[in-house]
Amino acid sequence: MPAFFQALFPFLRWFPLSRAKLRADLLAGVTVALVLVPQSMAYAQLAGLPVVYGLYASFVPVIVASLWGSSSQLHTGPVAMLSLMSAAALIPFATPGSDQFIALSVMLALMVGVLRLALGVFRLGAIVNLLSTPVIVGFTNAAALIIGLSQLSKVIGVPFPRTDSYLLDLWRVVIQVPQLHWATLAFALGAWLIIAGLRRVAPALPGVLIAVVLATLVSALSGFESRTEVAAEQIRHAPLRTTIQEFDADRTRIDSLTTEIAANSRRAERLEERGGAEAVREAAALRATNAVLEHELKRLKADNTLRQMEMHATPLRAVPGPEGGLGFHAADSLAEEADYAPGLWRFSGVDNGTILLSAGGAVVGDIPQGLPSFETPEIEWTLVPALLPAALVMALIGFMEATSISRAIATTTGERVDTSKELVGQGLANIAGSFFGSYTVSGSFSRSAVAARTGAQTGVFAIISALAVVLVLLFFTTYLYHLPQAVLAVIVMLAVFGLIRIQPLVQAWKVDRVGAVIGIITFAATLLMAPDIANGILLGVALTVLHYLIRTMRPRAEIVSRKADGTLGGIEAHRLKPLSEDFVPVRFDGSLTFINVAYFEDIILEAHREFPRACAVLVVGSGINEIDASGEDRIHEVARRLRELGVGLCFSGLKHQVMQALEKSGLVDELGREAFFPDKETALEVLEARCAGAAARAEPDSRPGRGVGHTAVVG
Incomplete structure (x- = not known):
């Protein structure tokens, strides 16, 4: 029974709470709140919403995610990536900041929450494996550039056009540089110096909060907004x-x-x-x-x-x-x-x-005072199909962010992270938040890192940070009126530019050039398709799946011979002489299923054509992990065609499950048990003796040593 209750209410693991744990969580919660308040307002503007909706998203979702998540140090709330994706998904259907846009943002949060909850309940988190590392890196780099550069207009104080082409919009901002507002630029540079400087010389101080407080005071006293x-x-x-x-x-x-x-x-x-x-x-x-x-x-x-x-x-x-x-x-x-x-x-x-x-610069302006009221999200059913692809991508991206952060922190804390529980927690957070005016949220790397660094012990720290937001909503919104929007833009830029990584793509190029190229294509496509950046990662996923299918359809297959060290290697790849003209060993490194059986047949028949004197073709099958009905049928057909030519088809090193399937199908008895060898060395030794001195069935190949052919070697 206790195990059942702990599964239903994961937060029970926090108890009993010692005084030391509570003290540590209080310090971590207050510290995180100092980052959360300005970040949430900045990210709300990135999502095309009034800043107060960032504070709404930092209240109920934070508490729910901490109660039902699996990581004690993960902090949930507004994040840059999903804020931009939310705005990009909704701009075609409503004007940013309008009532309809706000309603659709809340509806999208509900959709993302339902999708994440479903993935968690049915333990389908493995679907995120469709996002390969190069695709993730390419998408993240492009999204970070898009997010950061989209703040340029606020830094220099000019309008940012919103059309179907982000790059064209960005160019229109650049050509407005001669009209920049110098006071706005000064606030942006000042905020950047404070935040970046304190990170270097005094990282324990809340640089973001200090920059916000100082900028707000200077703005109010100087009459920055005119x-x-x-x-x-x-x-x-x-x-x-x-x-x-x-x-x-x-x-x-x-x-x-x-x-x-x-x-x-x-x-x-x-x-x-x-x-x-x-x-x-x-x-x-x-x-x-x-x-x-x-x-x-x-x-x-x-x-x-x-x-x-x-x-x-x-x-x-x-x-x-x-x-x-x-x-x-x-x-x-x-x-x-x-x-x-x-x-x-x-x-x-x-x-x-x-x-x-x-005649001045842009400030945050009036922020409604008070807590968000409970209200059922308004669902535009006609827009659900149009928003579903973006919602699914946001659900996966948010889940990937949350789990990667949790696992990174778990390496230092030793806490076990359950990805399915994390999906449930994130899903419930978005669903509950949508009933209190929240837009889409996810796990935050920066705030979670702050929590871990300041010694957070349980999810109580996140609840404390949410209660701090409650205090801001109740008593302090009027003091934020004069906060320059340029400062919020700098907060976003500093947060996202740190996400740009080049080294993973360089490393991928060394290991898997096709995968690296897909990552580069994802990067370029995300930039070109912006603001619809979800399409960029969908293209990357499609190319990854296509690449996988091609590799599966054409696995590595080659005629092998002895290398100088006695091991077997491809005769073309290593420029080796054939083992014998009397039999031909072919290594096939792929499962025999419907998707590649035609390729298997081509490889075997091509090998016989290259060595027409051979009395047997040996398939070195240690790389064959499974076989289906199509594979068994094609082996039967290939063996029949070779038998008509007086050539035997043999196998070595087949795994137990493959051998068992062939025995059940009767193929082992049909080919003869002497055609199956436990390992390749035994097979080579027996076939050399069996085929030695066999009469030539055709003229010797004038090009001995040639392999299966250009179509036969993949990888």
């Missing part, structure tokens, strides 16, 4: 005013189209479920209408992206009017002696017809 609301008629630059009005109109149309497309999809799905010719026709018409609307939606988003850049590139100066009001003129249209207020203003946004201008 914004104003103006009416359209105050913009005295006609082209800019027109562009702003077009931007606002198209933004409204974008929101309307997004809602209409979703409604049409839901209605079409209901009609298809109802059935009937009329309903099917109506559903098809709605799908066709959506295709037209989606094309318009894509065009409007592209147009507004260009408008946003154009508006930001038009600086304004405030000029006092005759009645005391301000008019905003294009800066380059004013003479030096003109009477205008100092500072350049740039377009920031539109809110209910009111134009927002900014």
Whole structure:
């Protein structure tokens, strides 16, 4: 019974809690919280969400994952990789930051949680083995670059376009460098110096928190954020005013189209479920209408992206009017002696017809105070099939991250990590979190490392860090208003650029060049397909499986002979002379199954053609691990064809399970037990004596020593 309860409630292993353990967990929990709060806000912005949703994701999911996970030092919460993948998956369906985007982010977390829970309950964690090391490294490197460079716009204070091409968007950021905001860049550089410097000289100090506190104080005291609301008629630059009005109109149309497309999809799905010719026709018409609307939606988003850049590139100066009001003129249209207020203003946004201008940098702004309320996630059933591939990839990537972190920490703590339990814990965390406004979460390497380094003993430390987030949500959100977004961008960049690794791909090149090439292709494809980075790793998985199938279909097979040290080696690979013209030994290193039996037949018959005088073909079968019905049937067919030519087919070193299968099928009796040898040395000795002096059945091959042929040697 105790074992049953411990399996159902894994957190029971923490007890009894000694005072020393509780003290260690308290210190670790507080230390992790100092990293968690700023990180969670930064990652929420990376996910296209308001910063408060990062704090929501650092509350309930953290507690649930610690209670039902298998690692006592793993800390769950927002992570950079899944934050970017969440945003990339949802951008085609909603505008980042909008209510619909938030709802879809929560729904995606629920989907990821259900998938992880299912993988854990059915103990299917081994599916992650489809992700080979080169593919993982290639994808991680590309994703780290994408995540880090996507923060560049916040570091220099310019808009970041969002289109279907990440590389094009990044280039549009680069060409805006001449318009950078120097104060924003100064905050970013200052944060980087503090965080990186303290990591080197005083790693025990919470550099991230110190940078956040100092930057927030300086921002508040210096008036870093300088914004104003103006009416359209105050913009005295006609082209800019027109562009702003077009931007606002198209933004409204974008929101309307997004809602209409979703409604049409839901209605079409209901009609298809109802059935009937009329309903099917109506559903098809709605799908066709959506295709037209989606094309318009894509065009409007592209147009507004260009408008946003154009508006930001038009600086304004405030000029006092005759009645005391301000008019905003294009800066380059004013003479030096003109009477205008100092500072350049740039377009920031539109809110209910009111134009927002900014002469400073971007800050976090208002953060809702209070805890997230319990609310059932809203499920858009029509989008579930479209989001399922991304959800599956996120489930696997998150699981891979969590288990690799847990195992790395377990090497020092000696704790046993159960991957299935970890999947259950991560799944429950995402499911429970989705009922409290959380987006997708996973195990964090940086925070888990902090927990292990500060001596966390049990999952209590994670609960303490979550309670610290509760305090922030209840009492401290107002103090974060002036936190520059550039500082959050630096936190993300420092976190992800450390994930870039080149050495594993270099090592893979030395061991398996095809695998290394697949890793490089995965890297390139992830970059090119961004922001849909899930497609990059799916391509890598497909290529890995294809490579495996090809190797399985064409395993290594070669005619062997004696090397100088007495062992056997391929006559082509080692430039050896044949053992004999009277029999030919062929090594076959692969299981005999339906996928490669045709290749096996080709190898054996080609070997006989190369050595027509041979009275026997010996298959050195120590590398054959299994055989199926197709394999047995093909052996029977090959033996029959060779028998018609007066040639025997023999085997040596077959494993017990293979030999047993051949005996049950009757093939051993058909070929004769004398055709099966316990090992290759016995077979070579017997065949040399058996075939010596046999009459030649054909003219000697004019090219003795040639192997099975170019198609016969693989690997």
